[in-house]
Amino acid sequence: MSILVQSGKSKTAEDEKLVVNISGRRFETWQNTLEKYPDTLLGSNERDFFYEEDTKEYFFDRDPDIFRHILNYYRTGKLHFPKNECLMQFDEELAFFGIMPDVIGDCCYEDYRDRKRENAERLMDDKLDEEENADGVVAQTVRERMWRAFETPHTSTPALVFYYVTGFFIAVSVMANVVETVSCGQERMKSKLATINA
Numbered sequence: 762m763s764i765l766v767q768s769g770k771s772k773t774a775e776d777e778k779l780v781v782n783i784s785g786r787r788f789e790t791w792q793n794t795l796e797k798y799p800d801t802l803l804g805s806n807e808r809d810f811f812y813e814e815d816t817k818e819y820f821f822d823r824d825p826d827i828f829r830h831i832l833n834y835y836r837t838g839k840l841h842f843p844k845n846e847c848l849m850q851f852d853e854e855l856a857f858f859g860i861m862p863d864v865i866g867d868c869c870y871e872d873y874r875d876r877k878r879e880n881a882e883r884l885m886d887d888k889l890d891e892e893e894n895a896d897g898v899v900a901q902t903v904r905e906r907m908w909r910a911f912e913t914p915h916t917s918t919p920a921l922v923f924y925y926v927t928g929f930f931i932a933v934s935v936m937a938n939v940v941e942t943v944s945c946g947q948e949r950m951k952s953k954l955a956t957i958n959a
């Protein structure tokens with residue numbers, strides 16, 4: 762029923778068939794289909810910048826494989842995430858055509874979000890690795906290494922061992938001091954008592 766209504770609407774006099782050429786692959790669609798989303802590049806008159814008079818086509822030097830999914834969004838109102846495509850490239854194409862990623866359908870949104878998170882984590886790891894390598898180059902001298910070991914003991918095993926050994930001896934010396942004063946005090950008391958008794 763709704764399909765019949767839609768196709769009937771598409772063939773009204775004010776609607777016009779448009780040809781969108783994406784790097785040589787031609788897509789045909791109705792103007793009304795594109796104008797469903799006036800905030801996007803294809804839905805607004807911004808697309809006129811890409812119109813070529815001689816061919817009567819809108820030409821975009823973009824990825825035709827991803828564009829198929831973008832055009833489907835105009836047709837169905839649902840954007841599906843192509844799992845075999847690179848996430849960054851998909852994002853770039855969406856950004857170019859002015860489509861927000863939050864219009865991705867529920868069926869694909871979880872996949873998209875997971876891929877996005879994986880990507881962010883991988884970028885973060887790469888960045889950390891780079892920073893560690895950079896640190897390794899900087900910490901060449903013995904003095905710098907020693908300073909690093911004392912300042913941040915958790916960065917290497919010897920530094921950590923040194924940290925705990927030092928801590929142990931500090932604790933022992935404090936304990937020894939305490940024990941010493943206690944026994945001295947008792948002896949003094951005894952000697953004081955002895956002098957008083959005498």
Ligand SMILES: [Zn+2]
Nearest residue numbers: 841866868869
């Ligand atoms: Zn989907």
